[in-house]
Amino acid sequence: MTDAQLMMRVDDDDYDEFRDPLKALCEGFPGAYWRALEDKPADQRYPAEFVDTLMESGFLGALIPEEFDGAGLSLRIAAVILETIHSTSCNAGAAIGQMYLSDILVRHGSDAQKQKYLPGIAAGEVRFLASAISEIETGSDHAQMATTAEKRGDVFVVNGSKEWANCTLHSDLLLLLARTSPGTPDNPTDGLTAFLVDMKTALKGGLSSQAIDAMNNDGATNLVFDGLELPLDAVIGEVGKGYDYYRDLTQIECILYAACASGDSAFFSERAVNYAKERVVFGRPIAYNQGIQFPISKAYIEVQGAKLIGNKAAAVYDSGQLPGPLASMAKHMACEAAWLMADACFTTHGGFAFAREYDIERKWRDARVMQMTPQGTATLLTDIAVNDLGMPSSF
Amino acid sequence: MSEQTVGFALGEDYSEYRREVAKVCEDYPPSYWEYLENQPPSGSYPTKFVEALTKTGFLSALIPAKYGGLGLPVRGGAAILETIHASGCTAGPCHAQMYTMGTILRHGSDAQKDKYLPKIAKGELRLQAFGVTEPTTGSDTTQLKTRADKVDGGYMLNGQKVWISRAGHSDLMLLLARTTPADQVEKRAHGVSTFLVDMRVAKENGMVITPIDAMINHNTTEIFFDDVFIPEDSLVGQEGRGFRYILDGMNAERCLVSSETIGNGRYFLRESIKFANENKRFGRQMSATQSVQFSIAQAYAQLETADLMVRKTAAMFDAGLKCGAEANMSKILSGEAVWACAQVALSVFGESGMAKSSSIQRKWRESRTARNSPISPNMVLNFVGQHVLGLPRSY
Numbered sequence: 166m167t168d169a170q171l172m173m174r175v176d177d178d179d180y181d182e183f184r185d186p187l188k189a190l191c192e193g194f195p196g197a198y199w200r201a202l203e204d205k206p207a208d209q210r211y212p213a214e215f216v217d218t219l220m221e222s223g224f225l226g227a228l229i230p231e232e233f234d235g236a237g238l239s240l241r242i243a244a245v246i247l248e249t250i251h252s253t254s255c256n257a258g259a260a261i262g263q264m265y266l267s268d269i270l271v272r273h274g275s276d277a278q279k280q281k282y283l284p285g286i287a288a289g290e291v292r293f294l295a296s297a298i299s300e301i302e303t304g305s306d307h308a309q310m311a312t313t314a315e316k317r318g319d320v321f322v323v324n325g326s327k328e329w330a331n332c333t334l335h336s337d338l339l340l341l342l343a344r345t346s347p348g349t350p351d352n353p354t355d356g357l358t359a360f361l362v363d364m365k366t367a368l369k370g371g372l373s374s375q376a377i378d379a380m381n382n383d384g385a386t387n388l389v390f391d392g393l394e395l396p397l398d399a400v401i402g403e404v405g406k407g408y409d410y411y412r413d414l415t416q417i418e419c420i421l422y423a424a425c426a427s428g429d430s431a432f433f434s435e436r437a438v439n440y441a442k443e444r445v446v447f448g449r450p451i452a453y454n455q456g457i458q459f460p461i462s463k464a465y466i467e468v469q470g471a472k473l474i475g476n477k478a479a480a481v482y483d484s485g486q487l488p489g490p491l492a493s494m495a496k497h498m499a500c501e502a503a504w505l506m507a508d509a510c511f512t513t514h515g516g517f518a519f520a521r522e523y524d525i526e527r528k529w530r531d532a533r534v535m536q537m538t539p540q541g542t543a544t545l546l547t548d549i550a551v552n553d554l555g556m557p558s559s560f
Numbered sequence: 561m562s563e564q565t566v567g568f569a570l571g572e573d574y575s576e577y578r579r580e581v582a583k584v585c586e587d588y589p590p591s592y593w594e595y596l597e598n599q600p601p602s603g604s605y606p607t608k609f610v611e612a613l614t615k616t617g618f619l620s621a622l623i624p625a626k627y628g629g630l631g632l633p634v635r636g637g638a639a640i641l642e643t644i645h646a647s648g649c650t651a652g653p654c655h656a657q658m659y660t661m662g663t664i665l666r667h668g669s670d671a672q673k674d675k676y677l678p679k680i681a682k683g684e685l686r687l688q689a690f691g692v693t694e695p696t697t698g699s700d701t702t703q704l705k706t707r708a709d710k711v712d713g714g715y716m717l718n719g720q721k722v723w724i725s726r727a728g729h730s731d732l733m734l735l736l737a738r739t740t741p742a743d744q745v746e747k748r749a750h751g752v753s754t755f756l757v758d759m760r761v762a763k764e765n766g767m768v769i770t771p772i773d774a775m776i777n778h779n780t781t782e783i784f785f786d787d788v789f790i791p792e793d794s795l796v797g798q799e800g801r802g803f804r805y806i807l808d809g810m811n812a813e814r815c816l817v818s819s820e821t822i823g824n825g826r827y828f829l830r831e832s833i834k835f836a837n838e839n840k841r842f843g844r845q846m847s848a849t850q851s852v853q854f855s856i857a858q859a860y861a862q863l864e865t866a867d868l869m870v871r872k873t874a875a876m877f878d879a880g881l882k883c884g885a886e887a888n889m890s891k892i893l894s895g896e897a898v899w900a901c902a903q904v905a906l907s908v909f910g911e912s913g914m915a916k917s918s919s920i921q922r923k924w925r926e927s928r929t930a931r932n933s934p935i936s937p938n939m940v941l942n943f944v945g946q947h948v949l950g951l952p953r954s955y
Contacts, residue, residue: 172567175872175881434787438949452951455941462941465949466889474861475869494861543850545859554833554860556847 173480177472180245183224187246190254191224196524199254199382203527208376211335216260217248220289225263228417230271233283240417241479244424251428252435254524256531257334258383262294263424265417266340269359273402273410278361282338294336295364297327297388298411305544307342308353308370308406311375312390314360321345321360321400323371323393329538331376332384339364342407343390359407360399367393381534418539419492420482423475423499429532430468430503433510436525437461441513457513464506471495471502490553493545500536507532569873570868574632574639577618585647588787590919593650593777597922601771605729605779610654613644614683621658622812624665627673628681632814633876634659638819645823646830648919650926652778653726655820656688658914659812660734663754667708667797667805672756676732680841688730689759691721691783692806701736701937702748702803706785708737708755714792715755717785723933727769733757736806736932739799754802755794762788776925807884813934814887815873816870821894821930822870824923825863829900831920832908833857851906859900866893885948888940895931 176186194215202210204377219225229235243264250257267286270278285291312325323343333339339362346356354428368374371393375484377385379483402410441452451457477494481488488495507529511518518525536542572578588609591753595742596604613619621627621637643653650789661680664672664687697703704816706719717737727733733756740751764778768784797805833856846852870890876883902924906913913920931937945951 168571171570172944173570173868175566175568175875175879392717434949436950441951450952451598452945453954455938455954458945458954459938459941461951462893462944462947465944466892466940469889470865470869473872474865477868480570491864494864498861498865543854545675546861547855549861550853550857551795554829554857556833556837556853556856557845559848559850 166327168481168484168486171480171484173473173476178195180242183242183245184249186222187249188253189222190218190468191250191255193218194253194255196522196527198256198257199524200521201550203382207378208334210382211332212256212259212382213270213335215255216335219257219260219482220263220292221533223289225260225289226266226287228281229267229287232270233279233287233364235283235287236539239483240420241476241478241483244420244475244479247421248424248428248431251425252431253428254432254528256382256528257425258381258531259292259335261421262296262332262336263289263292265414265421266293266296266338268417269340269401269410269414270361272413273359274361275398277398279403279514280363286338291338292336293338293340294332294338295330297330297362298342299332300326301328301331301387305541307309307357308348310342310344312341312343314341314345314358314395316345316397319397320394323360324392325390327388329377329385330374330388331386333364333386333388334376335384336364339367340401340411342411345404354407354408357408358412359401360395361401361412362393362395362399379409383534383538413487416487416489416542417482417494419486419496419545420475420478422535422539423478423495426473426496426499426503426535427468427472427530429535430464430471430499430506430527432504432528433503433525433532434461434465436523437510440510440517444513444532447558451513454504460509460512461506464509465496466501466513467502467505474498490549493540493548496540497542497545497549500532500542503532504536535537566875566879566881567922568635568871570871576645577621577632577640578854579637580616581618581643582647584616585644585649586650587612587950589736590917590922593919593922594916597777597893597916600726601773605726606650606653606776609649610729613651613654614657619654619683620681623677626680627677629677633874633878634815635878637869638816638870638874641816642819642823642826645820646826647823648923650923650947651820652776652926653729654688655816655934656690656726657683657686658729659809659816660687660690662716662812663734663796663805663809664756665669666808667754668756669793671793676756680732685732686725686730687732687734687756689724691724691727691733691735691757693723693769694720695782697766699807699936702752703737703742704736706735706737706753707792708739708753710739711789714794715790716865717757717762717788718789719785721783721785723772723780724783725778725780727759727783728771729779731758731760733759734796734806736802737784745800749803751800754796754805755790755800756796757790758793762790765789776922776929778929779795810934811873811877811883811887814891815870815877815883815899817930817934818866818873818887818890818894821898821927822863822867824927824930825859825866825898825901827923828898828905828920828927829856829860829863832901836908846908852904855900855904855907859904862893862897862900866890866897869893885944889945891935894939895927895937898927898932
């Protein structure tokens with residue numbers, strides 16, 4: 166139950182002081198920039214210049230507390246930043262990790278880890294963009310993951326593989342979940358430990374990363390751990406409790422991805438409205454046709470609703486509580502609404518939606534993928550059903 | 561007041577009122593409503609329920625204290641109506657007593673306010689009927705054909721209204737009628753006036769009310785005016801400006817009926833989750849089946865989203881901000897959400913939900929109606945397309 170005293174503002178086009186400079190920044194990376202990247206081989210598509218620019222801008226350090234040289238801003242503002250990026254031709258996928266993965270260090274890291282890494286991450290000098298959780302054999306059934314980290318003397322030795330780990334080739338740090346002891350019947354995710362992996366060292370021996378050629382450009386890779394040795398101080402928090410930390414992290418993740426989806430919706434909405442007013446068929450702009458206008462209006466309404474639930478989740482987080490299934494709800498509703506708007510925009514553009522130069526098809530692919538990652542529809546609905554509505558797990 | 565300073569509560573608001581309302585509703589179980597549905601339309605009014613509510617003073621929630629009401633903002637009324645519906649009861653037969661007076665309050669003369677509001681607040685006078693819709697013009701409200709022709713000492717009414725709920729159980733009616741022919745006004749909405757008609761007198765002067773037997777028990781009627789004289793002081797505000805007066809009342813109405821819809825959604829979800837958790841099929845709880853569980857979680861996410869839009873609308877209305885878009889969006893979002901809840905409830909309950917003794921089928925019928933009334937969803941999409949997105953008028 167949400168705190169009865171918690172309030173939310175009725176306007177949601179707030180924080181222009183963040184939106185305006187970010188829009189200007191993103192204008193430097195128009196559709197042509199992103200299309201050119203997609204023409205390249207899978208391992209050369211990373212939007213390095215865009216990410217460099219974002220790192221230098223300081224926006225990605227929004228959530229890191231001021232005591233570690235971050236901006237110490239609210240999650241609401243972090244969401245505004247991502248929403249703005251996605252409302253343009255840009256996609257924050259290659260940089261979004263920098264904004265929230267370090268939260269696991271803020272909450273659970275040792276003082277030494279915090280001092281060593283957080284100021285660099287806040288400044289954009291140390292890149293923490295990657296996490297390795299899912300595995301090919303077990304997918305979302307994380308409790309069954311097969312990657313192990315075995316303690317031998319003063320090191321943990323990691324063996325196994327991870328799939329769909331984004332940005333591993335462009336990150337200094339990687340958040341890894343690996344099994345250090347068997348789970349218990351009551352808590353099968355017990356015994357999973359969170360590690361902070363120094364990628365430069367790891368890629369020299371014990372870890373290999375292979376780019377995946379995929380329909381969207383998120384820098385996805387498959388990882389193989391072959392006897393990678395990690396120092397004992399690579400452990401984040403307590404050994405065996407990593408999954409709980411990861412679950413907390415996914416709540417922030419969901420709220421931030423919901424913001425990305427809302428930004429995509431704004432992109433599609435603007436494009437659809439403009440094109441519908443300009444395009445003349447049968448002697449008048451197609452916007453006069455309810456077959457064109459109604460799907461845009463309907464999707465717009467869904468988007469406005471989704472933004473409210475996203476803002477609510479952020480407001481709960483910013484009041485000092487973890488929002489739990491509310492975060493799942495925010496991501497689910499935002500991604501559903503974005504997909505509806507993407508499709509309305511696609512239909513409005515007709516054949517031109519397929520033409521790459523319009524960027525509709527690229528953003529449309531991104532919107533579809535975002536429904537499934539990083540937390541997919543079934544995972545989100547299950548979280549809501551089990552942890553909010555009191556139904557049993559269906560699997 | 562600017563949007564930046566207006567906020568709304570995210571948790572359970574008006575808890576004390578909610579508790580009191582729920583207590584009153586306990587005395588009116590599903591069998592009470594089933595009994596009423598089995599009566600002919602003329603005898604199906606929930607007189608006892610309405611009397612009990614009137615005694616609590618909740619129906620005068622929105623009337624200022626100086627006229628004897630509770631003086632609550634629209635959000636307070638919304639919380640009351642939501643609770644009535646979440647309890648399994650329906651406020652449809654009496655909710656208009658709460659908000660129809662708003663037009664008098666905002667646009668009536670001091671004499672009208674002093675004469676009517678205290679008695680409406682006490683429940684001595686029933687202002688439950690809102691005469692707008694006509695059989696040949698439907699949503700094309702400004703083209704209505706009922707005439708109010710100026711005569712000595714007043715106006716002469718001629719014409720017909722349809723789908724006027726509760727007219728047989730109301731002493732007063734707010735009526736929209738044309739005072740200047742449509743071809744003699746500059747704007748479509750001009751030349752239409754609002755009247756407060758004393759139906760007790762009008763019935764003696766040629767006004768005939770005929771009940772309509774309908775799918776849901778809203779005590780709705782057709783009304784025929786054949787040279788019905790009403791005195792001059794029946795006019796509300798300025799002659800010819802009546803359309804504008806009812807528009808802002810409509811925003812309050814949309815907000816309030818949307819909150820009833822939210823209440824129905826909560827009823828469906830509570831009953832569905834209970835039933836699905838308690839009943840086993842194929843050797844396990846029904847709620848462990850994804851088709852059941854995911855549908856419930858999806859409907860719940862939609863309902864929570866719609867609830868925020870309703871809260872936002874109320875906050876804006878109460879602060880005197882323009883809220884036409886939000887009121888309309890509330891209607892669509894709550895209508896879609898409750899329908900998702902209603903459909904899953906009927907599926908979960910199966911045949912047992914279809915029995916006349918079950919409130920599931922009754923509320924399912926109510927919910928379908930709520931998606932069409934009091935405004936067509938197509939008119940909402942038109943509004944958003946035209947006035948929010950800047951698309952051309954399509955009709």
